[in-house]
Amino acid sequence: MTSEQIYWKERASTLYIEARAYIDGAYVDAISGQTFDCINPATGRSIATVASCDAADVDRAVKSGRRAFESGEWSRVNPLERKRVLQRFSSLLLEHREELALLESLNIGKPITNAFNGDIISSATTLQWYAEAIDKVYGEVAQSGHEMTTMVIREPLGVVAAVVPWNYPLSMACWKLGPALAAGNSVILKPAEQSPLTAIRIAALATQAGIPKGVLNVLPGYGETAGKALGLHMDVDAVAFTGSTAVGKLFMQYAGQSNIKRVGLECGGKSPHIVLADCDDLDAAARSVAAGIFANAGQVCNAGSRLIVDTRIAEAFLERVVEHAANLPPGDPLDPATRLGAIVSQKQLDRVSSYIQSGKIEGARLLIGGERTLTETGGYFLSPTVFAGVTQGMRIARDEIFGPVLSAITVSGLEEAIAVANNTSYGLAAGIWTQNVKSALHASRMLRAGVVWVNCFDRGSMAAPFGGFKQSGFGRDKSLHAFDKYTDWKSIWMAH
Ligand code: NAD
Secondary structure: OOHHHHHHHHHHHOOOOOOOEEEOOEEEOOOOOOEEEEEEOOOOEEEEEEEOOOHHHHHHHHHHHHHHHHHOOOOOOOHHHHHHHHHHHHHHHHHOHHHHHHHHHHHHOOOHHHHHHHHHHHHHHHHHHHHHHHHHOOOEEEOOOOOEEEEEEEEEOOEEEEEOOOOOHHHHHHHHHHHHHHOOOEEEEEOOOOOOHHHHHHHHHHHHHOOOOOOEEEOOOOHHHHHHHHHHOOOOOEEEEEOOHHHHHHHHHHHHHOOOOEEEEEOOOOOEEEEOOOOOOHHHHHHHHHHHHHHHHHOOOOOOOEEEEEHHHHHHHHHHHHHHHHOOOOOOOOOOOOOOOOOOOHHHHHHHHHHHHHHHHOOOEEEEOOOEEOHHHOOOEEOOEEEEOOOOOOHHHHOOOOOOEEEEEEEOHHHHHHHHHHOOOEEOEEEEEOOOHHHHHHHHHHOOOOEEEEOOOOOOOOOOOEOOEEOOEEOOEOOHHHHHHOEEEEEEEEEO
16 A cells, blocks of 8 residues: 555544534434435445435425525625635635545545545636626616616526536536525535535535525435425425436426426436547547546546447557556555546446446447456446447447446448437537548537537536536536526616
């Protein structure tokens, strides 16, 4: 063990883990007293006993959020004050960077290096970005004649439920919290049952930063109980959801069955990563294809899980990708050298393994990986997997696997590549490698995806919106466009 690894392990062994819900400015148990175990996927062992919230807790949190909203102490406070407080919240995330990175790593098996250098910083950046935006978003004055002045202004919605997944627990939460809080809403954050720890921890940091009690409540719990109760609650004004398409559809039903609450959906993907024969840097493309599917052990909504490569270069290109996969052995997430961590749960490991099995049965060629490794740890580790000879009818070409599994499909030329890329019910992201500017522009317009990367992959910043076409959802996270999910437009007509 390196000294750094020992440091993180010692730090982990003395870490205090808060696992209760946070309602109205205080940590509380679930009203039912029910709990569930929070499992470290790198060891298979429980690290905390978490409050299991249900409809009664949801009701309590909604009442708290509503009271805070109506009081105006956040919703109507001077924007400069909201900005100051959100900036302090962002700074507190950075001050607690080590603790939060450790919680994230222990909770979902993410390499500590990625959590420490990636997730925590990007989460703080998100809060900071929306803090800065607060007093830079303007309303409009409509052209309504000389006898009338018509102002068109944004108003916060009220109580917003943010329901998030486990793959980037803190980052996904902050993509919602940033714009929702900046706009003046109260937020009830429901983390995924697999990954509640950082959400629970930052609730107290929010209060410390000066966010009034009730403005941010955090409810750990199962989807079928806490999540569903939020979706059906008559006094929740909006749900900002990130997760699977199947559950996204449920939230639309919940909205219809209750109060037509606004719903924003960031759902799954099966993103194509196209490499054309004229790509002039196959090394860079291969690095990018490997990173595009193996980062975060493939548990990424916009993972480039379908490699669509021209037949003429396929063999040589796949050799390079396999080389990268071979250099990514899964390892202890608390070892700073580890780049591929654990799969989040036994259930997810089984799901990914069943897809690997189906790829073999359906006749795809396994080039590398496909095995569970490090079983002696008790954790859920899977070696990076590459399938060649994949055809469009196979399950590994169609379904979102959400694991480190790349499915390579060969095509002849640009038009077939675009057709194959678009042959999916998803439309979150797409990438294309080509030197030809016409091909790049043509593909960028033809690909049915919310994000297109040309000669790069998985790039982003808070300045550009992120979200999907088709069954990858609707509404956008990041950028000023995210305010559309957390505000309503009001027209005020003044006769004079
Ligand atoms: P999931 O849909 O199972 O769960 C997401 C959230 O919904 C969790 O908080 C969960 O508790 C809740 N939930 C589950 N069942 C529910 C129900 N019946 N009613 C109400 N709430 C319920 O997704 P997951 O497995 O946590 O995450 C993986 C999925 O998230 C993948 O499909 C991935 O593509 C997607 N994702 C999308 C984005 C994006 O920005 N588009 C980002 C990250 C992850």
